[in-house]
Amino acid sequence: MEKKLVRCNINGKDVETYLDVRSSLTDMLRNDYRLTSVKKGCEVGECGACNVIIDGECYNSCIYLAVWAEGKHIRTLESLLGPNGELSDIQQAFVDEAAVQCGFCTPGFIMTAVKILESGKEYTREELRKQLSGHLCRCTGYENILNAVEKTMKKRLGKA
Amino acid sequence: MVVGKSVKRVDAFDKVTGRARYTDDLVDKSALIVKICHSTIAHGMVKSIDKSEAEKIAGVVKILTCFDVPDRPFPTAGHPWSTDPHHQDVADRLLLNRHVRYYGDDIAVVIAEDEVTAEQGVRALKVEYEEFSFVLDPQEAMKDGAPLLHEKFKNNILAHTGYEVGNYEEAILEPGLVKIEGWYDTPTVQHCHIENHICYAEEQSGKIVIVSSTQIPHIVRRICGQALGLPWGSVRLIKPYIGGGFGNKQDALYEPLCGYCCQQVGGRLVKLDVSREETFVSNRVRHAIRYHIITFARPDGRFVARRMEAFSNQGAYASHGHGIVAKGASAFKQIYVDDKATKVDAYTIFTNTPASGAMRAYGIPQVSFAIESNVEDAAEILGIDSLKLRQMNMMPVGYKDDFTKNINYFDSLNQCIAKGKAYIDYERKHAEYAKQTGPIRRGVGMAIFWYNTAVWPISLEASSCRMVMNQDGSVQFEIAETEIGQGADTAFAQMVADTVGVPFEKVHVMSTQDTDITPFGTGAYASRQTYVAGFAIHQIGTQLKNKVLNYASYLTGKPADVLDLVDGIVIDKSTKEPLMPIDELATTALYSLDQAEQFSAEGTTQIKSNAYSFGCGFVEVEVDIPMCKVTLLKMINVHDCGRLINPQLAEAQVHGGMSMAIGYGMGEQLLFDPKTGKPLNNNLLDYKLCTMMDHPDLKAEFVENFEPTSPFGTKALGEPPTCPGAPAIRNAIFNATGVSINQTPMTPHVLFARFKEDGLL
Numbered sequence: 001m002e003k004k005l006v007r008c009n010i011n012g013k014d015v016e017t018y019l020d021v022r023s024s025l026t027d028m029l030r031n032d033y034r035l036t037s038v039k040k041g042c043e044v045g046e047c048g049a050c051n052v053i054i055d056g057e058c059y060n061s062c063i064y065l066a067v068w069a070e071g072k073h074i075r076t077l078e079s080l081l082g083p084n085g086e087l088s089d090i091q092q093a094f095v096d097e098a099a100v101q102c103g104f105c106t107p108g109f110i111m112t113a114v115k116i117l118e119s120g121k122e123y124t125r126e127e128l129r130k131q132l133s134g135h136l137c138r139c140t141g142y143e144n145i146l147n148a149v150e151k152t153m154k155k156r157l158g159k160a
Numbered sequence: 161m162v163v164g165k166s167v168k169r170v171d172a173f174d175k176v177t178g179r180a181r182y183t184d185d186l187v188d189k190s191a192l193i194v195k196i197c198h199s200t201i202a203h204g205m206v207k208s209i210d211k212s213e214a215e216k217i218a219g220v221v222k223i224l225t226c227f228d229v230p231d232r233p234f235p236t237a238g239h240p241w242s243t244d245p246h247h248q249d250v251a252d253r254l255l256l257n258r259h260v261r262y263y264g265d266d267i268a269v270v271i272a273e274d275e276v277t278a279e280q281g282v283r284a285l286k287v288e289y290e291e292f293s294f295v296l297d298p299q300e301a302m303k304d305g306a307p308l309l310h311e312k313f314k315n316n317i318l319a320h321t322g323y324e325v326g327n328y329e330e331a332i333l334e335p336g337l338v339k340i341e342g343w344y345d346t347p348t349v350q351h352c353h354i355e356n357h358i359c360y361a362e363e364q365s366g367k368i369v370i371v372s373s374t375q376i377p378h379i380v381r382r383i384c385g386q387a388l389g390l391p392w393g394s395v396r397l398i399k400p401y402i403g404g405g406f407g408n409k410q411d412a413l414y415e416p417l418c419g420y421c422c423q424q425v426g427g428r429l430v431k432l433d434v435s436r437e438e439t440f441v442s443n444r445v446r447h448a449i450r451y452h453i454i455t456f457a458r459p460d461g462r463f464v465a466r467r468m469e470a471f472s473n474q475g476a477y478a479s480h481g482h483g484i485v486a487k488g489a490s491a492f493k494q495i496y497v498d499d500k501a502t503k504v505d506a507y508t509i510f511t512n513t514p515a516s517g518a519m520r521a522y523g524i525p526q527v528s529f530a531i532e533s534n535v536e537d538a539a540e541i542l543g544i545d546s547l548k549l550r551q552m553n554m555m556p557v558g559y560k561d562d563f564t565k566n567i568n569y570f571d572s573l574n575q576c577i578a579k580g581k582a583y584i585d586y587e588r589k590h591a592e593y594a595k596q597t598g599p600i601r602r603g604v605g606m607a608i609f610w611y612n613t614a615v616w617p618i619s620l621e622a623s624s625c626r627m628v629m630n631q632d633g634s635v636q637f638e639i640a641e642t643e644i645g646q647g648a649d650t651a652f653a654q655m656v657a658d659t660v661g662v663p664f665e666k667v668h669v670m671s672t673q674d675t676d677i678t679p680f681g682t683g684a685y686a687s688r689q690t691y692v693a694g695f696a697i698h699q700i701g702t703q704l705k706n707k708v709l710n711y712a713s714y715l716t717g718k719p720a721d722v723l724d725l726v727d728g729i730v731i732d733k734s735t736k737e738p739l740m741p742i743d744e745l746a747t748t749a750l751y752s753l754d755q756a757e758q759f760s761a762e763g764t765t766q767i768k769s770n771a772y773s774f775g776c777g778f779v780e781v782e783v784d785i786p787m788c789k790v791t792l793l794k795m796i797n798v799h800d801c802g803r804l805i806n807p808q809l810a811e812a813q814v815h816g817g818m819s820m821a822i823g824y825g826m827g828e829q830l831l832f833d834p835k836t837g838k839p840l841n842n843n844l845l846d847y848k849l850c851t852m853m854d855h856p857d858l859k860a861e862f863v864e865n866f867e868p869t870s871p872f873g874t875k876a877l878g879e880p881p882t883c884p885g886a887p888a889i890r891n892a893i894f895n896a897t898g899v900s901i902n903q904t905p906m907t908p909h910v911l912f913a914r915f916k917e918d919g920l921l
Contacts, residue, residue, distance in 0.1 A: 003382065022276065030184075035178070036178060036182075036185035039354070039355070039403070040184065041355065041436065042435075042436040043357070043435065043436070046436070046844035046846075047354055047436075047844055076178070077176075077177065078178050078767040080177075081177055087176065087177070089446070091177065092176075095168050096168070096172065098168075098169070098811070100169060100171075100172050100175045101404075101645040101646065101812065101816065102402065102403050103176075103353070103401065104353075104354040104355045105403075106175050106695050107178050115519075124664075129855075130852075130853060131659075133851040134849075134851075136352075136354060137350070137354065138352050138353055138819075138849070139645045139646075139818045140818045140849075141855065141858050142815075142819065142850075142852040142855060143812075143855070143858045146852060147854075
């Protein structure tokens, strides 16, 4: 087993660890850094449960080799909570809109929502559907997830 | 009072922050990894497994094959155990199989230090088979000479039941009747919870401790005991948060095998985590059922006699078996009531396909598609408005089922229909759309459904719970009924709060079930939990409250029966005067030097009732005839599930069921290669689960008739939302095009063939 040192920044903190070069980023985040919000639903990039933000872009971390994270800035759901444990607006919206059921797809969805919100753009409901379509959810029918993202977007844009 | 309010989920904070822990988040990294070797033929005997190459791989700890496992058959269905041998589930499973009965059957496991090594080990196994011929279609499997899957079941028939109400043959002789006949096919689909099934096991304190993603911890404990030949108390089953279940995890899946692997490596920690591809094939699927329905109606629309034959594809192992098609058979005579006769024959048949088990709504999405298609066609043939035809024949108010003793107390179906048709503007559009020509057409369609709540009188219905009060007057609440995403913990907390008389925030639901701690109960299935747990919560919560009030009586000198506990404050009922807050009372009681007491209550509540749940779905579609493409424009479900415990969560539950129905109607189907029996699309790329882009906005509405048998007025909602969507879509396509599609999913492939057949293309 070949090992390699991987240095990156995770949730604002510079970190490094030796990894089996075959590890996925999902494995690294879950096993080496215990960031268990990163979920495994298919491990082939189909379901979106392992989605994280890497240098500002969303990736299914299950099909992103951990060694590619060298020098990258990675954000997971764990980074969203405020210093006093307060929820971010999008997390609160997921709570308020009943957009959470079993919760397994939730972290991935929220991280895509973060990227959408941080773009500062206003999307139509149909455009939001497309933006969020990389995530599968079997519980919610997506309705309340879409509502949570749309409402938070409008709030941030001062339109709600 | 908090019942009836849309309070936020008790688990929402943990789930939006990543703090909710699921099975794989809990397992220690030191665990050995188990990987399963699955058969690569659909039917045959394993002649030999050569382990020599696999054993040479560094890190492989142990290899176990079908030649090693005990010959101790066990059942897997997540039903309450029956002490009557005639009502027990079919015990046709071994931990690993020499006689392989479907492509993907479990024949060996490799236990290794890590996942990669375990997978390498599986690939290095050399398996020799004696191949048998196989059969994928249930009606083919029933024929003489078809390959036999289980020796005890002649012609592969697991079960055949039927009934006749009235005299069918006589009834159809009435002059002037119109005959409406059709065959209706429903597909094999999978639950597709986003968390695959996973479990891990370790021996601790002389027990096998298994942590599993399951809906039914106490039942799985029993099955593991049976499979491993252990006293049931020697298995400890723990269920943390799970990433969905939908019935797949209402079966013992790999917990028995995981426990066995643990035993075979000296009790070391082992983890068995299945891939998405394995989940599709080697867990459970929904029964594909083929129906033949004949309706005889008078020209005025009244159904005189109907006949249904149903052929349910069980797949390779019995699992939940005949219960699924049998539930649909019950629905057939109840959702519509014939004037003279109803006759049904239902078969459940083994085939060389994945084992079918429980899936959300247990046979009713299947039979609803068949019945509601047949009714729509009947309306066309009779020249009667299909909604009126339904209303003329559907279960009347006052109807009583002799078996379940269920009574249709309210005019729920008509009340639901009224709301649904108003939202869609159904009547106007239905008439207008029927006249369209041209390549792009619109249509509206609807369907009604019937559902029972819980499983009485077929099976046990009981629930046990425990309530313990803390120093601050908050209440720990433990129950075996499980949170699987539906919001059960929140609904329970609301009911506990109101029954005991403490604020919602003071109820702490212990979400994790641990069979060594949690009182006995059977878990999440049959849309039973809010209904059944409601009785238990009411009984035990009242006991707890009475203990509190007796203590308050001791402190205040007032008789207990003039006291009440309301929102965390002991009051004098006559004057409404607040006497003391619950935190003060609980602290006093716990630390009293005169009379110390911790308030607690626990016990079992058995119920011997059931309740009808009803509803309907309406959709509007646009059909692009040249492209054979259907787009959903509008969709609504309306349910009468009694009084809503939490309206916002109820709505969310309905959305999810509607989504599953869209998939069932339009895209989902597990396909098999007819030449090999190999699954062709067992992954989330090729199996078309709905994404957000496949949905219109989903609308959920309710009719709230207080269910008289329930202390909280509630009844089934978990599964029913899955029932009406697919037939409503089918009937909307019919309204748009005049083409009847008698199979789901209604994909472009299916539409192309039917549009061509009917001359639209």
